[in-house]
Amino acid sequence: MGTDYNEYRREMVTLHLPFRHEESEILAESRYLQLYEENEALILDRRKEFESNLDIEKTLEICRELCREYVSDDGEEINDVVSRIPNENPFAELYHNPNADLNDDLRLALFDKLGSIAKKKDNILPYPEFYGLMRKANEEQREILFHTIHHSISNNEPMQKPLLIYLTGPAGSGKTFVIKALMEIYNRFSDTDGIFNAYIACASTGKAATAIGGTTVHNALSISLSRLLPLNIEKAHQYRALFELIKVIIIDEVSMVSSELLEQINERLKHITGLFTKAFGGLDEILFGD
Structure with missing residues (x-):
């Protein structure tokens, strides 16, 4: 307390x-x-x-009206929602078996708990649009993108090392374009369950995070502003289950991330994945900065 x-x-x-x-x-x-x-x-x-000007009763009444607008007389919507509610404590199995497979209840619970971090996977671009996206890249950008595609396709090979990339360039050099292209590549070529994105996109500031459709570093990895606090057992299992589906951490505006925070990111990812001998828990790490 x-x-x-x-x-x-x-x-x-x-x-x-x-x-x-x-x-x-x-x-x-x-x-x-x-x-x-x-x-x-x-x-x-x-x-x-x-x-003092917040009218609680009026706010609650507005919420009730909104709820009534979207519920039909036959209650089909209610039944649909009820059918999707997971069993009590869907993470219980993970407490006893951290390597347990992700069932439907657990996926739904993860999306409820951590969906704002990993985000639901958007529709993958049709191939003609994906090819058009790649053609827009300049020579240097295309080299990075092709290297990432090759890495993603070869990800299951023995001795495959995680990507650790730092991309730098002034404003207007196309960093955001590369970030968006990398998001598409990881979703397209990574073997995931299709619910969550294969990446977590974050940035050092809320403004930068919004620009790439992500969240802040602190929010993404539950890092306190003052120091790195251990995750409680339920949160740790939630993150561990989620990161079975995550292939890469993308961090924008890393030039505003202190060395202390970068080390906290490294330690947090090691504890989440359990791979303490590998940098950033064995995940791909792509950093962008000025």
């Missing part, structure tokens, strides 16, 4: 008190604890100011 309360105080300080550098002014030496104690009254007043 103490950790949760400290996290609450950190959030309140960052939301309601002005600062320039979060790392040095708030996170360093847990300064947010002292800042919260010194400004508790001000923080509470600002919370009231921002939250």
Whole structure:
């Protein structure tokens, strides 16, 4: 509970008190604890100011109306949803057997828990469009893309080493184009179950992550802003099951990722996959930066 309360105080300080550098002014030496104690009254007043206009009853009524709009009289939609609800604790089998196969209930539960991280696989481009995408690449870009295709096709060969690539270039050099092309390649040539993308796309900032349809590094791998905390047993099994389907981690704006955070990513992936002797847990790692 103490950790949760400290996290609450950190959030309140960052939301309601002005600062320039979060790392040095708030996170360093847990300064947010002292800042919260010194400004508790001000923080509470600002919370009231921002939250006082929220009409809970009206919001709930709007939600009820929206629910009624999408439920037909014969209840078919309700029955369909109920039929898709997994059995209680679908991860229980993984607690006893970490190598258990992913059944339908587990896939559905994974999508519910971690779908915002891996994302549902989009339709793969028809071959004519895929060929057109490849033709748009310049010579240097095409070299990387062809190398990745060859690697993906040969992924099951013995002694196959994971890709560790760092691509750099100024703004407008086509990094986002290459990221999108790599996403298509991994989904097209990776042997996965077809529900999740074969990649996790993330970035150092929310703005950069949005541009590539991904999430932040911290959210993707459950990394705290202050330090790397161990995953609880349920979360660890969820990630382990998900990463049976993931082939590559794509990180944009890596130039804004500190060496400490990069090492935390490395350690987190090792713990998720259980491959402690391999960099980034044996996954392909493709980094983009300026």
